[in-house]
Amino acid sequence: MPAPPAPGPDGVRPPADGPGAGRPPAGDRAIETRGLTKAYSGGRLAVDGLDLAVPRGSIFGFLGPNGCGKTTTIRMLMGLIQATAGHARVLGQPMPAAGRRVLPEVGALIEGPALYGFLSGRDNLRRFDAADPAADPRTRGARVGRALERVGLAAAAGKKARAYSLGMKQRLGLAAALLQPRELLVLDEPTNGLDPQGMREIRALVRELAADGTTVFLSSHLLDEIEQVCTHAAVMARGRLITQGTVADLSATVLGPRGNGRLTVTTPDTADAARVLKELGVSGVEITDDRVTGELPAPDAPMGGPDGGAPRELADLNAALVHAGVRVRGFGTERASLEDVFVSLTGEGFDVAG
Template sequence: MSAVISTRGLVKRYGRVRAVDGIDLDVQQGDVYGFLGANGSGKTTTVRMLLGLVLPTSGEVELLGGRMPRAGRRVLPRVGALIEGPASYGHLSGRENLRLLDASGRGGPWRTRSARVDAALDQVGLGGAGRKPVKAYSLGMRQRLGLAGALLRRPELLVLDEPTNGLDPQGISEIRELLLDLHRGGTTIFLSSHLLAEVEQLCDRVGVLDRGRLVLQDRIPTLVAPTGSTVVHSPAPDRVRALLDGRVTAVEGDRLVVRGEDPAEVNALLVGAGIPVTGLALDRPTLEQVVLAAAGTSPDRVEVPR
């Protein structure tokens, strides 16, 4: 696979403040990459540099193999993007806004513009509201319209900044399914969010930004891989500890962590000694634990599922 987004030592300063501090992003073709961080951590600034909307203070950005912003004219027609709040003309309908957005012709021939616009509106669930003035749209509908604009060119790469902002739970679920369907069709997705639950349900790789620094970047299955221990739940923790002397590394009530990644072996030892077991599983960290440990932050800075 080839790199779709690559940055090296990317820095953005505003006066003495380093909004982005030397990050090295690596997004491969076919990824659904979650760019996770608290509000104010530098995510949007980074995304704007990726697209050539903000010039970095130092460092390099490559997008679809082209050095940005120099290669912008060549590579940006292959990119769909929704950054911050979607822009629109309130007095015009959603359909008219998309027709204006597609006026450059980069999405395809003008003869098929109406069909492209209608298809994009249908994709995001706005097919029945395309003729309504955008000033009458809810925040969630405006967000859907912005996403429709990002899809007009049938992009190879989709860059989204908080795409479910303002959507109700049903809308979030619908957008999630849409993005997964686009990914199955070959689109690489870069999703910036402060919502861990959103990233966990959509993404296969994650990068975590904290105060402008990239503190974590890896595949999610790798981050939540088993630790090499087994979690045992037993109403007789003292007996478990006595039997497995030296192998018990943590005890919390009836929950014990035992060295050894074969639950069947641990269970056989305990049952053979007549010790009751009410639960048994491989020990593995949650993504929440991994992210909070890497960011050195608290759940009020990165929103985690409850």
């Protein structure tokens, strides 16, 4: 596998295959931006030349630390603020020019919901639904009931919104985005304020929506959330896109061989285990106490000694160790995480504001 590209003058690596890395064909994109830029007074760039490509039908994680420009990008995509330069297309239409045609097909939860505190959760949704010119008033009650049920608020529907917790308000905002079937769902930190059980429920709902054909664009600074639910992701830092692609490919693309997984073998026969693993193509073999670790070859690379051989399963590695008389007490692999990807690309911890 080729080495990842060298960092640029600012210390940030570009996507491994160039500016278009990870881009789906144009007709298959739910969201596309080219050179999207937002500058504020004093020339401060909140978003700097963003080239983003979100495949239709994906659960796309928009990943970056707080303050890196994620919400500003979403606000430009939804036509809430004007871009300084560049352009954006949502569902194949230019934004904000085509907002009247596009937005009825988009559900959005951005920077938390704006609720009427004196109204109940149910009445808030009825008011939101009434503002939709395409909504049939005869079926409003049924739509509101289904949306409340989907986000787990049916039992609290009659409670005043001002008495809702932060997590309940997030759920109600998500219910508002789900009042009508949507082709695209844009969620900005949707699990903010939720307890662990609430996070699990929202992740399950996102997967369900994607299974029904909805493209979900999910902004988050929580790496674990992105890894658990998303099929694709983009990493952003300091207003710039660092890389994008499938979640499964990001670590391999950015980190090189380390993205294929790191093997750990626990054994009292460390020297013999290290020798066998090296013969089978495992690189970077190290011995620490009773553990032997090494980097697995790429999935299509042959293992079996210096002359190559047929590709092997992990079980074959384990069998080879046992056949060589190595007493294996523990055997497993660990893939590079999105945190590894982020630190490799930016050289900074993930809690650093952009």
